[in-house]
Amino acid sequence: MPTTMEEYAKQPREARMQRLTRTADELAAAIEGQSDAVLSRRPDAKNWAAKEVVCHLRDTEESFGARFEQILAMETDPRLGGPNADRLAEERQYLRNDAAQALAAFRTRRQETLALFGALTPAQWDKGGLHPVRGRITLDGFLALMAWHDDNHLAQLARALEGRP
Amino acid sequence: MPFSYYARLTRSQQAVYRRSDEIAEVRLAQPTALHPAVTALTAALATEDRVQVQRASERLIRGLTEALGVAPVQVEVLAARPHAKWGELHGLYTVERGKPPRIQLWMRTAKQRRVVAFRTYLRTLLHEVGHHLDYALLRLRDSYHTEGFYKRESSLFHQLVAERRAPWPSVDAWFRRTPDERLARLASTPGQVARALEGHGERALARRPAPGSWAPVEVVCHLRDAEAMFGERFAAILTMDEPVLPEVGPAHRWAEERQYLRHDATAALAHFRRRRGESLETLVAASPSDWQRGGEHPVRGRLTIDMIVALMAWHDDNHLQQLTRALEGRP
Numbered sequence: 001m002p003t004t005m006e007e008y009a010k011q012p013r014e015a016r017m018q019r020l021t022r023t024a025d026e027l028a029a030a031i032e033g034q035s036d037a038v039l040s041r042r043p044d045a046k047n048w049a050a051k052e053v054v055c056h057l058r059d060t061e062e063s064f065g066a067r068f069e070q071i072l073a074m075e076t077d078p079r080l081g082g083p084n085a086d087r088l089a090e091e092r093q094y095l096r097n098d099a100a101q102a103l104a105a106f107r108t109r110r111q112e113t114l115a116l117f118g119a120l121t122p123a124q125w126d127k128g129g130l131h132p133v134r135g136r137i138t139l140d141g142f143l144a145l146m147a148w149h150d151d152n153h154l155a156q157l158a159r160a161l162e163g164r165p
Numbered sequence: 166m167p168f169s170y171y172a173r174l175t176r177s178q179q180a181v182y183r184r185s186d187e188i189a190e191v192r193l194a195q196p197t198a199l200h201p202a203v204t205a206l207t208a209a210l211a212t213e214d215r216v217q218v219q220r221a222s223e224r225l226i227r228g229l230t231e232a233l234g235v236a237p238v239q240v241e242v243l244a245a246r247p248h249a250k251w252g253e254l255h256g257l258y259t260v261e262r263g264k265p266p267r268i269q270l271w272m273r274t275a276k277q278r279r280v281v282a283f284r285t286y287l288r289t290l291l292h293e294v295g296h297h298l299d300y301a302l303l304r305l306r307d308s309y310h311t312e313g314f315y316k317r318e319s320s321l322f323h324q325l326v327a328e329r330r331a332p333w334p335s336v337d338a339w340f341r342r343t344p345d346e347r348l349a350r351l352a353s354t355p356g357q358v359a360r361a362l363e364g365h366g367e368r369a370l371a372r373r374p375a376p377g378s379w380a381p382v383e384v385v386c387h388l389r390d391a392e393a394m395f396g397e398r399f400a401a402i403l404t405m406d407e408p409v410l411p412e413v414g415p416a417h418r419w420a421e422e423r424q425y426l427r428h429d430a431t432a433a434l435a436h437f438r439r440r441r442g443e444s445l446e447t448l449v450a451a452s453p454s455d456w457q458r459g460g461e462h463p464v465r466g467r468l469t470i471d472m473i474v475a476l477m478a479w480h481d482d483n484h485l486q487q488l489t490r491a492l493e494g495r496p
Contacts (some may be wrong), residue, residue: 058422066411073409073463081397091389091436096427105422 001151005134009144013125019147020114023154024107027054030157031099038161039099047165048089053157054102055094056085057150061109064146068116071129071139082132117143168310181306186313190320191233191298199228203325204336205466206287210272211340211475212457213280217467218242218272222290224466226268229294229321235301238294239267245278246271255281255289258296258308266300268293283337284326291321339475344448344456350478352445354485355438358385361488362430369492370430378496379420384488385433386425387416388481392440395477399447402460402470410460410468448474 002008008016031039031050039051048056063081070078088094094102120139128138137145159165171182193199202225209221219242230237246255257269270290272281281289295318299308308314339347362370362381370382379387394413401408419425448456451470459469468476490496 062413062422066413069411070409073411073461076406078401078408079404081400091393092423093428093432096429097424098427101424102422109422 002148005144005148008148009141011144011147013140013143016143016147017114017117019150020110020117020143023057023150024103024110026154027057027103027106027157030154030161031103034099034161036099040095041160041163043160043163043165048156048160049095050157050160051097051099051102052089052094053153053160054099054106055092055097056089057153058102058106058109059088059092060085060149061106061113064142065109065113065116067129068113068139068142071127072124077127077136078129080129080131113146166312168312178307178309182309182311185299185303185305185309186311188303188313189316191295191302191317192320193229193232193324195232196324199225199232199325201464201466202228203287207283207337208340208468208472208475210280210283210286211337212469212471215242215244215272221466222270226290226294230297230301233298233302235298237265238297238301239265241267241269243269243271245273255285256293258293260300266297268297287326288318288322291318291325294321336475336479339478340472342475342478344471344474347474347478348445348448350481351441351448351474354388354481355434355441357485358388358434358437358488361485361492362434365492367429371426372491372494374491374494375496379487379491380426381488381491382428382430382433383420383425384484384491385430385437386423386428387420388484389433389437389440390419390423391416391480392437392444395473396440396444396447398460398468398473399444399451399470402458403447403451403455405460407458408460410462412463444477 002011031054034050036051040049042049042052067078067080070080117139125140126138128136128141131137134145167182167186171179174182202221206218206221206225209217212218219240222242223240226238226240255271258266259269260266268290270286270293272286273279274281295314296308298317299305299314339350342350362385365381371380373380373383398410401410448470456471456474457469459467459472462468
């Protein structure tokens with residue numbers, strides 16, 4: 001499994017798409033049979049509980065979609081907003097969410113993302129936006145970022161279920 | 166009863182007149198589809214900027230001709246109306262051989278040079294569109310001012326402007342208020358929400374007054390998440406040159422996806438208050454010219470910060486009313 005963003009970017013596009021396609025099912029398998037108490041347990045004061053990871057993936061998927069819409073609609077590279085995952089976790093009260101419902105919403109959003117990627121022309125894959133931390137990212141780069149992001153959070157979710165940060 | 170000039174028309178002209186008089190309305194299949202274009206026109210007039218009014222007028226007229234399946238018409242918005250002894254000219258429809266038909270509209274009064282009120286402007290616009298429809302839709306050989314003609318104009322007007330029964334000020338009323346009045350409205354909202362929620366238990370706050378109608382806690386969560394979205398729009402407009410503002414939500418999807426019914430209303434209010442504070446900070450720090458910066462919204466058209474602030478004031482009014490009703494168990 002690749003570990004850095006650069007390694008993901010070198011993977012064939014099809015492999016990255018496959019990674020994105022599997023994620024909802026892998027999340028479902030991971031949380032299956034887990035009680036709400038376990039899903040809501042933070043491994044330590046700083047680290048997310050399993051259900052917070054699922055909610056994060058759900059909300060990130062939506063914000064990726066909005067960014068892509070903006071990138072595709074604009075002639076110049078838009079300036080994209082910075083990350084604010086911890087704030088959203090607090091604000092949107094992830095800990096009070098039902099994990100299975102959050103996963104269902106993620107699954108729908110992910111299907112929308114895959115449909116969007118599936119319809120891109122070669123020129124559109126090269127369109128991009130300016131990320132405050134990572135600089136210019138093309139849509140192809142975002143596909144790598146999302147593949148990395150999925151693996152990263154799947155691993156975090158597995159650890160959280162075992163009570164490890 | 167035909168107008169007095171009817172007597173001076175030839176027989177064949179009178180036949181056209183009678184045909185025009187018989188038709189009392191032009192029905193749009195989906196008038197609500199044009200409402201965003203009407204809202205955008207209200208907003209554009211509030212900016213008093215000719216180019217924006219031109220764009221918004223074109224958009225609405227194109228929407229009308231497309232909805233009715235008739236040929237397009239050119240639109241030209243001009244500044245002050247010409248003043249003549251016989252009165253002011255509001256709009257003009259001209260057809261010249263070999264050229265596309267054209268509508269001209271004046272957005273300022275001749276004497277005071279004030280921007281025409283929204284309803285007056287829309288009436289004029291629909292009046293000129295009415296002449297175009299006489300030829301392009303009703304296939305009349307001439308376009309007379311008959312009683313039927315005025316009724317058709319009114320029928321379009323009422324389909325486009327759903328009369329507001331609500332007692333709170335409408336978006337366009339907020340557009341006419343000063344920035345300070347709008348900011349004061351925005352600043353008072355978190356306190357009003359807090360007072361409304363006081364003394365209600367978690368169960369009452371999570372009770373929907375009717376299926377499909379939000380519970381109080383859902384209204385508060387909506388205000389919180391909408392505020393984050395407004396903040397993102399301000400940031401996009403202030404850091405980019407005329408960005409595209411992505412359409413997000415819709416609100417009911419957020420309510421379901423983010424599971425508003427499970428949220429704690431007090432915490433949601435605290436986060437709304439914080440986000441609102443950040444919005445106000447941005448707005449106060451922005452210069453008057455910043456307030457005129459804008460971006461393109463796929464549904465609402467061009468939105469300036471000025472317009473967004475009016476929309477927010479209206480949005481607050483609207484949801485405070487909804488919150489009050491929900492707390493009383495009314496949808």
